[in-house]
Amino acid sequence: MADITAPKLSDAPALRRVFEQTLWRRLVILAAFALAWELYARWLDNALLLPTLGATLSALWSAILSGELPNRTLTSLRVLVTGYALGVGIAAVFTALATLSRWGNEALGLLTSMFNPLPAIALLPIALLWFGVGTPSLVFVIVHSVLWPVALACHAGFRAIAPTLLMAGRNLGLSGGRFVAEILVPAAFPQILSGLRIGWAFAWRTLIAAELVFGVSARSGGIGWFIYTNRAQLETASVFAGLLTVILIGLLVESVVFRSLTRITVQRWGQERT
Amino acid sequence: MNVAPRLADLAGDAASPTLLTLDRVSISYPTRDGTLTAVEDVSLALSTGERLVLLGPSGCGKSTLLRAVGGFLKPSTGEIRINGEPIGAPSPDRMTVFQEFDQLLPWRTVLGNVRYALERGRSLSRREAEAVARGWLKRVGLKNFVDAFPHTLSGGMKQRVAIARAFALEPALLLMDEPFAALDALTRRQMQDELLKLCEETGSTALFVTHGIDEAIRVGTRILALTPHPGRLAATFDVPPGSRTRGTTAFAELEQKIQQAVFADPELDHG
Ligand SMILES: Nc1ncnc2c1ncn2[C@@H]1O[C@H](COP(=O)(O)OP(=O)(O)OP(=O)(O)O)[C@@H](O)[C@H]1O
Ligand SMILES: [Mg+2]
Numbered sequence: 001m002a003d004i005t006a007p008k009l010s011d012a013p014a015l016r017r018v019f020e021q022t023l024w025r026r027l028v029i030l031a032a033f034a035l036a037w038e039l040y041a042r043w044l045d046n047a048l049l050l051p052t053l054g055a056t057l058s059a060l061w062s063a064i065l066s067g068e069l070p071n072r073t074l075t076s077l078r079v080l081v082t083g084y085a086l087g088v089g090i091a092a093v094f095t096a097l098a099t100l101s102r103w104g105n106e107a108l109g110l111l112t113s114m115f116n117p118l119p120a121i122a123l124l125p126i127a128l129l130w131f132g133v134g135t136p137s138l139v140f141v142i143v144h145s146v147l148w149p150v151a152l153a154c155h156a157g158f159r160a161i162a163p164t165l166l167m168a169g170r171n172l173g174l175s176g177g178r179f180v181a182e183i184l185v186p187a188a189f190p191q192i193l194s195g196l197r198i199g200w201a202f203a204w205r206t207l208i209a210a211e212l213v214f215g216v217s218a219r220s221g222g223i224g225w226f227i228y229t230n231r232a233q234l235e236t237a238s239v240f241a242g243l244l245t246v247i248l249i250g251l252l253v254e255s256v257v258f259r260s261l262t263r264i265t266v267q268r269w270g271q272e273r274t
Numbered sequence: 275m276n277v278a279p280r281l282a283d284l285a286g287d288a289a290s291p292t293l294l295t296l297d298r299v300s301i302s303y304p305t306r307d308g309t310l311t312a313v314e315d316v317s318l319a320l321s322t323g324e325r326l327v328l329l330g331p332s333g334c335g336k337s338t339l340l341r342a343v344g345g346f347l348k349p350s351t352g353e354i355r356i357n358g359e360p361i362g363a364p365s366p367d368r369m370t371v372f373q374e375f376d377q378l379l380p381w382r383t384v385l386g387n388v389r390y391a392l393e394r395g396r397s398l399s400r401r402e403a404e405a406v407a408r409g410w411l412k413r414v415g416l417k418n419f420v421d422a423f424p425h426t427l428s429g430g431m432k433q434r435v436a437i438a439r440a441f442a443l444e445p446a447l448l449l450m451d452e453p454f455a456a457l458d459a460l461t462r463r464q465m466q467d468e469l470l471k472l473c474e475e476t477g478s479t480a481l482f483v484t485h486g487i488d489e490a491i492r493v494g495t496r497i498l499a500l501t502p503h504p505g506r507l508a509a510t511f512d513v514p515p516g517s518r519t520r521g522t523t524a525f526a527e528l529e530q531k532i533q534q535a536v537f538a539d540p541e542l543d544h545g
Contacts, residue, residue, distance in 0.1 A: 003415045004431060164374040167346050170364045172395040182394075186381045269380040270425025 051237035060241035069226065073245060076207060076222030079135055083142025084203050088196065090143065091150035096180070098151075099158050112152045120145035120206040124213055135220065138210050145206040146199040153195020157188030190266045197258050201250070208246055290321035293479055294343065294447060299352035300504075301338050312338040314504040315352070320447075325473060325480045327490040329536065330500030336483040337373070340451045343481060344370045356447065366395030369440040370449040373456060375432045378424040378439075384411060385420040388439045395443045410438040413472065430461040441472060448473075448480040454489070463520075466492045470518070487532050491517060491525060499536040509535050 034053055041052040051059070063069035094111075097104035120141045127137040161184065169183035185192065211224020221229070227242035266272045301313040312335035320326050328336050341347045343354055345364040354361045356368070364370075371377075378387050388407035392398045398406065411420055414434040424432055433453050440448055453469075454462040470493050473480060484490050490497045490513075497511040511532055517524040 003412075003417055004419065004434075006418055162374070162376045164372045164377045165379070167341075167344070167364070167370065167372065168377040168379075170346065171344065171366065171368075171370055172391055173363075173365050174394060175363075178394075182390075183379070186379070189381070265381070269423055271380055 048234060048236055051240055055237040056240040056244065059235070059237035060244060063226075063238060063241055069223075069241070069245060072221065072223050072226040073249065075220060076211065076224070077249075079138050079222060080142065080203055080207050082135075083139040083207070084146055084200065086139065087143040087146025087199065087203070088150055091147050091154060091195075091199075094147070094151045095154040095158065098155050099184075105155075108151060108155060112148045115144070116148040116152065118144075120202070121209045121213070124210055138207060141206055141210050142203045145202040149202060150192075150195040150199040153191045153198065154188065157191025157195070158184055160191065161187045189269075190271045193258070193262060193266060197254070200253060200258070204246075204250055204253075290323050292319050293322045293324075293356060294318075294320040294481070295355045296339075296343070297353045297355070299339070299342065299349045299354060301335070301342055301347060302350045303338075309350075311504040313342075313349075314506050316500075316507055317352075318498060318507070320479065320481060322479050323477055325478075325482060325493060325495045327482045327484060327494030327497045328500060329484060329487065329490045329497050329532070331485055331502045334500045334502040335504055336485070336500065337451050340370065340449050340481065340483050343447075344368055344449050346370075366391075366443045367445050368447045368449055369395075369443050369445040370451065371433070371436045371440045371453045373452040375429050375456065377436050378432055380424050383421050383423055384416060384427070384435050387424070387435055388442055391439045392442055406442055407438075410442040411435070413441075414438045414468070430457050430465060433457070433465065437469065437472070441476065441478070444476075446479065448478050450480060450482045452484050455484070462489070469493060487529050487536075488520070488525075490532070491528055492520065497532065499532065511535075 038053045041050045041055075044050055047055065060069070094104075094108055098108035099105070123141050123144055124137065127140040131137040131140055165187055166183070169179060174183060207222070208224045208227075211222045212228050223242055223245055227239050227246075230236075230238035230242065262272065296316055296318045299313060299316045300311060302309040302311040304310075316339060318326070328339060330336050338347065342349050343361070345361050345368065361368075378384075379390065382390055385404070385407055388410060389400070389403045392403035392406055393400060396403075408417070408420065411417055414437055416431065416434055416438065419427065419431065424435065427435070437453065440450075450469075454465050457465065466489055472478070473493070480493075482490075482493055484493075494513050497513060499508040499511070500506065501508045511528065513528065514524070516522070517528045519525060
């Protein structure tokens with residue numbers, strides 16, 4: 001057959017310019033917001049209610065330098081990763097069962113519709129009853145917050161795979177684990193990824209909320225605990241510094257980890273759903 | 275025309291061994307209001323080296339029949355045998371080229387798709403698979419696109435990859451389900467010609483499904499026409515090599531003959 005040649009590509013400076021523009025706009029909005037905060041806080045002149053941006057940043061800086069905030073953050077992240085990994089693992093098992101059998105399918109559907117609407121934080125009293133005050137309780141509520149949305153997304157992803165793609169895979173004589181790992185999972189990856197993303201956001205919120213409720217074990221407390229104790233001591237600037245940390249870590253994971261994962265997978269494969 | 279022809283009458287070239295037989299195959303789908311019979315009582319035999327075309331209007335059960343031969347569906351009655359053995363699960367020995375463009379793995383490049391199929395379907399090492407894959411992609415004219423991801427290709431190029439993948443696995447039987455149906459008329463013609471060339475060069479045995487009479491004459495050595503709803507065998511036509519060239523009187527005459535026999539009902543879509 002005659003070779004097909006690629007059409008010539010021209011540079012796309014226009015595209016790049018748009019990108020730079022959105023970045024630029026974002027920076028402007030952020031600066032305006034910071035300025036408004038600073039001015040309003042100065043005008044209010046009540047460090048107990050609303051510290052200035054400057055005071056917040058310097059509180060953040062000294063909390064970082066003292067090592068307290070990095071420690072607290074690390075504690076939070078350690079619990080988070082444990083709970084997240086456990087939740088995703090259990091979700092994978094549940095999805096496998098649901099994909100393999102009709103009973104499993106029914107069970108997963110019922111369980112997710114029952115437990116997905118239940119806020120994880122509402123389970124904290126039960127968790128404290130069962131596991132006592134400490135990391136296991138936190139892990140328990142995180143697992144709950146991750147498990148259902150991730151299982152739901154994976155299951156929906158498997159079911160949405162084009163039948164032709166499944167047949168093309170079976171045509172190669174694939175079956176069992178290989179079929180799952182090499183066809184089903186990558187084919188459902190857009191939904192799996194968005195499930196992981198939602199699961200992450202839920203887990204992070206749940207953890208901070210749980211730590212705030214949990215005002216007890218001082219030595220092993222995370223960022224939530226940092227915020228809680230500083231509020232108790234009326235160190236409002238440090239409370240804001242803690243909140244800023246929560247936002248920054250959330251943003252960082254979302255825009256660095258998930259964004260780049262999206263870029264090297266589903267976007268490259270043309271499966272990005274917008 | 276609902277007399278089921280006997281198997282003996284159906285075998286094409288008596289000199290070649292029979293590869294595939296369908297013995298009174300019916301296929302139905304369970305639906306909400308009962309069962310829908312898509313294919314009814316079809317018997318046919320396909321010899322090695324033959325290219326049998328199933329011709330019929332949309333919805334007459336061509337895809338259904340092809341899927342059953344591929345092993346993706348079980349006939350409700352009747353039997354499908356390949357080399358005398360009942361067919362089992364889908365296998366790379368019967369490679370299907372589907373009509374839909376989404377038959378390629380989106381997460382693998384063009385080369386990756388063909389190479390992966392060779393690694394899994396023919397158990398080649400990665401190196402061997404890559405070499406064979408490159409060879410076939412070159413043959414279908416895609417050597418400039420080996421590193422492209424499927425979503426960046428045109429529909430015709432995707433079908434070329436699927437064709438390269440199917441041929442690369444050297445199946446005993448190639449199954450093609452209207453691989454060109456979703457292409458524009460010009461590209462379709464070109465692809466038909468190129469497919470014919472590949473089939474002749476490799477001496478492949480193929481079962482090809484289409485609703486286009488000209489396509490059937492162009493690629494097939496024998497044509498079986500199906501009736502609509504449910505699909506049954508209506509008539510058989512041999513395509514002598516001389517009739518395969520477009521624009522010749524032999525081509526036009528055969529086209530006319532099939533047209534009259536199959537689509538005589540004026541209400542039917544002439545495709
Ligand atoms: N999964 C299914 N469930 C129920 N009915 C089906 C299913 N697939 C096909 N059918 C029905 O079976 C009949 C034959 O369908 P099939 O896809 O085999 O037709 P076809 O000849 O390939 O048509 P086309 O030329 O449009 O591709 C149709 O009436 C269709 O509605
Ligand atoms: Mg069809």
